[in-house]
Amino acid sequence: MTKSNLTRRGLIKTGAAASAGLAMPTxxxxxxxxxxxxxxxxxxxxxxxxxGFNVPQSGPYADEGADELRAYELAVEHLNGGGDGGMxxxxxxxxxxxxxxxxxxxxxxxxxxxxxxxxxxxxxxxMIEKDGAVMITGGSSSGVAIAVQGMCQEAGxxxxxxxxxxxxxTGKDKKANGFRHFFNAYMSAAALAPVLKKLYGTDRTAYHxxxxxxxGWTQEESIAAATEAMGWKTAEKVRTPLATxxxxxxxxxxxxxxxxxxxxxxxxxxMVNSLTNAVQFGLRDKQVNGKNFEIVVPLYSRLMAKGAGxxxxxxxxxxxxxxxxxDAGSKAFVKSFGTKYGFPPSQAAHxxxxxxxxxxxxxxxAGTHNPCAVxxxxxxxxxxxxxxxxxxxxAEDHQCFKDVLVVKGKENPENExxxxxxxxxxxxxxxxxxxxxxxxxxxxxxxxNPGA
Amino acid sequence: xxxLNKKDTMFLLIVIALTMATPFLMQPFSEGSAxxxxxxxxxxxxxxxxxxxxxxxxxxxxxGLTGYLSFGHAAFLGVGSYSAVWMFKILSLNVxxxxxxxxxxxxxxxxxxxxxxxxxxxxxxxxxxxxMAEMSFRLAYSVFTPLTNGETGLQVRPSDVQLLDGPNAPxxxxxxxxxxxxSYKWEVAGHVFTFNVGFYFCAVIAIIAFYISLRxxxxxxxxxxxxxxxxxxxxxxxxxxPRPYTLAAxxxxxxxxxxxxxxxxVMDPLAGAERMQWTASGExxxxxxxxxxxxxxxxxxxxxxIKYLENIFSKxxxxxxxxxxAFLPDSIEDVVVFILSRFTGHGxxxxxxxxxxxxxxxxxxxxxxxxxxxxxxxxxxxxxxxDAEHHPETPPHVAE
Numbered sequence: 077m078t079k080s081n082l083t084r085r086g087l088i089k090t091g092a093a094a095s096a097g098l099a100m101p102t103x104x105x106x107x108x109x110x111x112x113x114x115x116x117x118x119x120x121x122x123x124x125x126x127x128g129f130n131v132p133q134s135g136p137y138a139d140e141g142a143d144e145l146r147a148y149e150l151a152v153e154h155l156n157g158g159g160d161g162g163m164x165x166x167x168x169x170x171x172x173x174x175x176x177x178x179x180x181x182x183x184x185x186x187x188x189x190x191x192x193x194x195x196x197x198x199x200x201x202x203m204i205e206k207d208g209a210v211m212i213t214g215g216s217s218s219g220v221a222i223a224v225q226g227m228c229q230e231a232g233x234x235x236x237x238x239x240x241x242x243x244x245x246t247g248k249d250k251k252a253n254g255f256r257h258f259f260n261a262y263m264s265a266a267a268l269a270p271v272l273k274k275l276y277g278t279d280r281t282a283y284h285x286x287x288x289x290x291x292g293w294t295q296e297e298s299i300a301a302a303t304e305a306m307g308w309k310t311a312e313k314v315r316t317p318l319a320t321x322x323x324x325x326x327x328x329x330x331x332x333x334x335x336x337x338x339x340x341x342x343x344x345x346x347m348v349n350s351l352t353n354a355v356q357f358g359l360r361d362k363q364v365n366g367k368n369f370e371i372v373v374p375l376y377s378r379l380m381a382k383g384a385g386x387x388x389x390x391x392x393x394x395x396x397x398x399x400x401x402x403d404a405g406s407k408a409f410v411k412s413f414g415t416k417y418g419f420p421p422s423q424a425a426h427x428x429x430x431x432x433x434x435x436x437x438x439x440x441x442a443g444t445h446n447p448c449a450v451x452x453x454x455x456x457x458x459x460x461x462x463x464x465x466x467x468x469x470x471a472e473d474h475q476c477f478k479d480v481l482v483v484k485g486k487e488n489p490e491n492e493x494x495x496x497x498x499x500x501x502x503x504x505x506x507x508x509x510x511x512x513x514x515x516x517x518x519x520x521x522x523x524x525n526p527g528a
Numbered sequence: 529x530x531x532l533n534k535k536d537t538m539f540l541l542i543v544i545a546l547t548m549a550t551p552f553l554m555q556p557f558s559e560g561s562a563x564x565x566x567x568x569x570x571x572x573x574x575x576x577x578x579x580x581x582x583x584x585x586x587x588x589x590x591x592g593l594t595g596y597l598s599f600g601h602a603a604f605l606g607v608g609s610y611s612a613v614w615m616f617k618i619l620s621l622n623v624x625x626x627x628x629x630x631x632x633x634x635x636x637x638x639x640x641x642x643x644x645x646x647x648x649x650x651x652x653x654x655x656x657x658x659x660m661a662e663m664s665f666r667l668a669y670s671v672f673t674p675l676t677n678g679e680t681g682l683q684v685r686p687s688d689v690q691l692l693d694g695p696n697a698p699x700x701x702x703x704x705x706x707x708x709x710x711s712y713k714w715e716v717a718g719h720v721f722t723f724n725v726g727f728y729f730c731a732v733i734a735i736i737a738f739y740i741s742l743r744x745x746x747x748x749x750x751x752x753x754x755x756x757x758x759x760x761x762x763x764x765x766x767x768x769x770p771r772p773y774t775l776a777a778x779x780x781x782x783x784x785x786x787x788x789x790x791x792x793x794v795m796d797p798l799a800g801a802e803r804m805q806w807t808a809s810g811e812x813x814x815x816x817x818x819x820x821x822x823x824x825x826x827x828x829x830x831x832x833x834i835k836y837l838e839n840i841f842s843k844x845x846x847x848x849x850x851x852x853x854a855f856l857p858d859s860i861e862d863v864v865v866f867i868l869s870r871f872t873g874h875g876x877x878x879x880x881x882x883x884x885x886x887x888x889x890x891x892x893x894x895x896x897x898x899x900x901x902x903x904x905x906x907x908x909x910x911x912x913x914x915d916a917e918h919h920p921e922t923p924p925h926v927a928e
Binding site: 114133134150185186188192193194195197198201202205206218219222223226227230231244248249288289315317518519520522 | 568571572573576669670673678679680681683684685686687699700709722773778796797798800802803839842843845874
C-alpha cells in the first residue's frame with residue numbers, strides 16, 4: 077500500500093483545481109455547441125428517429141392511456157412499412173412511403189404521466205434528455221397536456237397533444253411548439269346545444285358537476301354559456317377533485333336543488349363513477365317540474381360507456397371520432413387496429429394515431445425534424461382521409477377544425493363494443509370560432525423553439 | 529478551514545469532489561452499449577438528486593438530531609415551489625429572487641405549523657404535521673385555485689409581467705442571463721457526458737446546504753438538539769426549555785425544504801399540488817432512513833438511491849426485459865420476464881420496498897452503515913484493549 081502524503085494545503089489546492097476544471101465546460105453555453113451539429117435538439121442519429129409517447133399508465137385515465145399506447149405502436153409499425161398501412165393509404169397527403177420518417181427508422185420510448193402535471197413533465201423531460209426524443213406526444217388530461225406542452229416549448233421539441241379537450245390547450249396556454257388534433261370544450265358545447273334544445277326544450281335548469289381542473293373549468297364554462305344562450309338556467313356549479321372515486325355526497329344535493337338536468341363535466345373513471353352514482357340515486361327515474369330528469373355528458377367516449385355499462389343508455393354527449401363511422405379512413409383504421417388487437421379503437425387511440433401520422437407527414441414535407449420547419453408545415457395544413465372528413469390545422473392557434481359528432485348511449489347494443497350511436501354530425505362551420513374568442517383569449521403562441 | 533477541523537474539512541472536500549464529478553459518476557456506461565440503459569447522467573435526474581439531497585439534509589436536521597418525525601415536510605417543498613414560480617411571474621426570471629422568496633415563505637410557513645405541532649411530541653407530533661400537510665395540499669389543490677392554478681399547476685406564461693426584466697431578458701429561468709437549461713455535451717470514447725448549468729447551480733447550493741448542516745451538527749446548538757432526542761425530560765429538569773430549540777430546528781428544516789422546492793421550480797418552472805401530497809412527505813422520510821438518519825451524508829445517498837430507482841428502474845419495461853432475455857428458450861423467457869417485470873417498470877416501488885426492508889432489518893444505520901461495514905472489512909482490526917470492560921467506547925464520528 078502506498079502511503080500518500082496528504083496535507084491540508086495540498087488538498088485544498090487540488091480540490092480547487094479539480095472543481096474549477098470540472099465546472100469549466102459549463103462556462104461554454106450549450107447553444108453554440110449543439111447548434112454546430114444540427115441546428116435543433118435531438119436530431120436523428122444512426123438512421124433512427126426517436127418519438128416519446130407520454131401516456132397515463134396509472135390513475136383515473138389509465139384505460140385511455142393503454143389504448144393510446146396501442147395506437148402509437150400501430151402507427152410506428154405503419155410508418156416503418158409494417159402491417160397493412162392503415163390510414164396512411166387513405167390520407168390525402170402522400171408524402172409518407174412506409175420507409176420511416178425521412179428515411180430514418182422510427183423507434184419510440186414510453187413514459188407514465190400518472191395524470192399528474194409534475195410526473196408527466198418529469199417523464200417527458202427524461203425522454204428528451206436521456207432518450208433523445210425529438211417529439212413528445214400523448215396524454216389524456218388537459219392539465220397534463222398544458223404542463224407538458226409548456227415543457228416542450230422550453231425544451232425545443234414538438235408536442236403533438238393527445239386526448240385534451242380543454243379550451244386552454246389551444247387558448248390561453250397555446251404554444252408555438254404544440255399542436256392539437258382533438259376537438260375542444262367550446263366545440264362540444266356548440267355541437268351539443270342545438271340537439272339538447274330539440275330534445276329537452278328551452279325551459280330547463282341545469283346542475284353542473286365539474287372535474288376540478290383546466291378541462292372541467294372550460295367545459296363547464298362552454299356548456300353553461302351555450303345552454304344559457306338558449307334559455308336554460310344554471311342552478312349550481314359544483315367542482316369535484318379529480319381523484320374523487322365516490323360521488324354520492326355530490327349527487328345527493330342535486331335532488332333538492334330544483335334542477336331537472338344534470339351535466340357531468342367528467343371524463344374517464346370520474347364519469348363512470350359519477351354517472352353510476354347518479355343512476356343509483358334514481359335520478360333518471362325522477363320527475364322534476366313536471367319534466368323527466370335528464371343527464372348530459374358533454375365529452376363521451378366508448379371506453380367510458382363500457383365502464384358505465386347499462387347506465388349510459390339514452391344519454392347524450394359529443395365525441396371526436398367513433399369506430400362505427402363508415403368513411404374510408406375510419407374503416408381502414410378500425411380494420412388494422414382490430415386485426416392487431418382484436419377490438420375496435422377508442423377516440424383516444426384514433427387521435428394519437430392521427431397525430432403521429434400528421435407529425436411524420438409534416439417532417440417528410442418539411443424535409444427535416446427541425447421543430448420550426450415542422451410547425452410551419454403543419455400550420456394551415458388542410459387534409460382529409462383521417463376519419464374526420466376535411467380537416468384544417470389552423471395557423472393562429474394550432475387547433476384542428478373539423479366536424480363534431482353528437483352521440484347517444486345505445487339502447488340496444490348488439491355487442492360489447494357497440495355502445496354509442498351517432499345522432500348527428502355537426503358541420504365544422506357551426507363549431508368554429510375566432511382565434512380571439514373570449515374563451516380562448518389571453519394567450520399567445522410565441523416563437524417556435526428549436527431547442528438549440 | 530471555514531471553522532471546521534481537519535477531518536471535517538477532508539470530508540467536505542470529498543463531498544465537493546463527488547458532487548462536481550456527478551456527470552461522470554452517473555454516466556458510467558458508453559452510449560449504445562447494453563448497459564446504457566442504466567446511465568443516469570442526464571440533467572433532470574442529476575439535478576433531482578441534488579435537490580432531494582438538500583430536502584433530505586434539511587429533514588435530517590430535524591429528524592436525525594431531535595428525533596421529531598415530521599410527516600408533513602412536503603408542504604414546505606410545495607410552498608417553496610409556488611413562491612418561486614410567483615417570483616418568476618411577477619419579478620424576474622432570474623433565479624435568485626425566486627429562491628430567496630421560496631426560503632422565506634417556507635420559513636414563515638414552517639414557523640406557524642411548527643409552533644402548533646411542537647406542542648406535542650412522538651406520534652402525536654407526526655400526526656399533527658401529517659394533518660397540516662394534507663390540509664395544505666387540499667388548499668393548494670382546490671381552495672386556493674386562483675393562487676395555485678389547482679390541478680393544472682402554476683406556470684409561467686409569456687403574458688406575465690416580470691417587472692425587473694428588460695425587453696431583451698431571456699424567456700426562461702436564468703442566472704443573470706445564463707440559461708438554466710444550457711448544457712455542454714462532452715463526447716469522449718463513446719461516452720457522452722452532460723454538464724448542465726442548472727445541475728451545477730443546484731450542486732453548488734447543495735454543497736452550501738451541506739456545509740451549513742455540517743456546522744449545525746458540530747455546534748453547541750446541534751448538541752442541544754441531540755439532548756432533546758436523548759432525554760427531553762432530563763433537559764427540562766436541568767432548567768433548559770427544549771421548545772425554542774426544536775422550533776428552530778423545525779424552521780431550519782422547513783427552510784431547507786423550501787429551498788429544495790424553489791430549486792425544483794428553477795429546473796422546471798411549474799408548481800403542481802401533487803408535490804405537497806403525503807406520499808411526497810413519506811418519500812423524504814424513506815430517503816433519510818434508507819441513507820442513514822442522523823448521519824451527514826446518509827440522507828443524500830438515500831435521495832440519490834430513490835431518485836435513481838424511480839427514474840431508471842421504472843424505464844425497464846417488459847419490452848426491454850424481453851430484449852435482455854431473448855437468448856433463453858421462449859417458455860423460460862416468458863416466466864423470467866413475468867417475474868422480473870413485477871420489480872421493474874411500474875413495479876419499481878416494489879424493489880424500493882424490498883430494499884428498504886432489507887436495509888432497516890440488517891443495516892439499521894442505513895446505507896452509510898453498509899458502506900462503513902464494507903470498508904471495515906479491509907481495515908486492519910485495531911488491537912484489542914487489555915481491559916475492554918473498563919474503557920468507555922469511543923463515540924462514533926458523526927460524519928461516518
